[in-house]
Amino acid sequence: MDLVLGGRCAGCDRPGVSLCPECQHALAGCTAYRAWPDPVPEGLSVPTATAEYGGVVRSVILAHKEHARYALARPLGEALAVAVQTTLGAGRAAWLCPVPSSASTVRQRGHDPLRRLSAVAVRRLRRSGYDVRLADALAVVRRPQDQAGLSAQQRSANLSGAFEARSRWAERLTGQPVIVVDDVLTTGSTLAEACRALAVRGIPVLGCAVVAATRRRALPGS
Incomplete structure (x- = not known):
């Protein structure tokens, strides 16, 4: 369909399929690593990523999230599965809990991109013999302000109390x-807030898994 209608690669903008072989390899060839931010927000469980947030990876994530290019959910979800598998270590079972989006954000985008990626990751891992399931255990109870331009410390304050664990999942x-x-x-502020919301209901978090992480260094006053 992309070839007939004149589609373009989400990673490099070349005419053709949604993700060209080179850009697909850039995602599939990633190796999971510990992605601690600097500074580390209080309460953040061990974070694992599969790629640095930039270049092709950034373009593909934004195309899926902001432009509803649903076909990109598969390569992104499989990259997320690699991070989850590394987080599990020797374990074979876990619940995957996506960071929630507000209802208004989901309506504005017309879809819930993270939940779609999470569902792909679950299917990928279950085919590999892992007992992994999706848990919509978190809800947005206070919509934070726009995070753009905020320091790490300001982001933590902005997100404090934004999430809550759903009672039926506790x-x-x-x-x-x-x-x-x-x-x-x-x-890491968003993930730390998600960890906090689960911990207060007696649900310890084994770790955090993401597709990509920004290369961040501590700034004066951050």
Whole structure:
């Protein structure tokens, strides 16, 4: 369909399919690594990413998220599965808990991109023999302000109390391995808030898994 209608690669903008072989390899060839931000926000569980947020990876994530290019969910979700698998270590089972978006954000975009990626990751891991399931255990209870331009410290304050664990999931996840997932890690404040919201309901987080992480260094006063 892309060839007939004149589609372009989301990674390099070349005419053709949604993701050309070279850009697909840039995602599939990533190796998971520990992606601690600097400074580390309080309460953040061990974060794992599969790529640096930039270049092809950034373009593909934005095309899927902001421009509803659904076909990109598969390569992105498979990259997320690699981060989840590394987070599990020797374990074979876990619940994947996506960082939630507000209802208004989902309506504005016309879809929930992170949940779609998470579902792809679950299917990919289950085919590989892992007992991994999706848990929509978090909800937005206070919409934070726009994070653009905020320091790490300001982002943490802005997100404080933004999420809450859903009551129907609290008992179900108690004592279960839970991994919080997101598409991008910047300062880690969003993931830390998700970890906090689960922890206050007695749900410890095994780790956090993301597709990509920004290369961040501590700035004076941040």
